[in-house]
Amino acid sequence: MRIIKLTLGALDTNCYILYDPDTKEAAVIDPADEETKIIDTINNYNLKVKYIIITHAHIDHLLALDKVYEYTNASVVIHFDDKDALNNDVFNLASFFNAKSPLKKADITVKNGDILPLGENTLTFIHTPGHNRGSMCIHTDNILISGDTLFNLSIGRTDYYGGNFDTIINSIKKRLFVLDDDTKVYPGHGQETTIGYEIKNNPFIR
Numbered sequence: 001m002r003i004i005k006l007t008l009g010a011l012d013t014n015c016y017i018l019y020d021p022d023t024k025e026a027a028v029i030d031p032a033d034e035e036t037k038i039i040d041t042i043n044n045y046n047l048k049v050k051y052i053i054i055t056h057a058h059i060d061h062l063l064a065l066d067k068v069y070e071y072t073n074a075s076v077v078i079h080f081d082d083k084d085a086l087n088n089d090v091f092n093l094a095s096f097f098n099a100k101s102p103l104k105k106a107d108i109t110v111k112n113g114d115i116l117p118l119g120e121n122t123l124t125f126i127h128t129p130g131h132n133r134g135s136m137c138i139h140t141d142n143i144l145i146s147g148d149t150l151f152n153l154s155i156g157r158t159d160y161y162g163g164n165f166d167t168i169i170n171s172i173k174k175r176l177f178v179l180d181d182d183t184k185v186y187p188g189h190g191q192e193t194t195i196g197y198e199i200k201n202n203p204f205i206r
Contacts, residue, residue: 009033020119027051035067055147056135057085059094065102075107082134130168131156152193
C-alpha cells in the first residue's frame, strides 16, 4: 500500500490518499480543504477512488468532501457514531468556525474491527473515541492513519462536543498501543511518528 500526504486548509489538516499500486484503487482520507489539490493528485497518479473516509466529523476534515465526492462518486465512509454529526453544524463545529457542513451523507458506516477491501489489501477500522464520539483510525499493512486521536508527542483535544480525556487515553492504550512498535502513524495534523516512539515518549500517556 502506498500513501500520499497533503496538508490543506487554514488549520494545516492532513489529507491522506491510500492506494494499491497494482490496481490503482484508492481511498481519500479526510478531504480537509482545497479540493483542487486533492483532485489534481488523484489525476496525476491515475487513481480510481473507491472510498472517501472520514476519521471523525470535525469540519476541518470535511470542507472538500462535497467537491471530492462529486468528482469521484466514491462511497463516503464514517464511524456509525459520527454519521449524524457529519451534516450537523453544531456537532461538527462548522458553526464554531463560521463554515457550512457538507451536504453529502455517509454511504457506509463502520464499527470497531470492520474491514473494507482496497485493491489487493484491506482497511481495518479501529474505533478510538475521546476526541469525539466517532473518532476512528485506519490500519493497513504497517500504516496507521490516526486522525485526531494520536499525534507526534501529543493527543487530540477533548474539550469539544463528545470529547473526553479519560476515554481518549483508554482508546490509545487499549486499541493503538497494542499494534507493532514499528507501525508508522500518520496523524490528522503534524508530522508522522511510530507506535513504539509514542509508547516511550508521549507525555500525555503514562
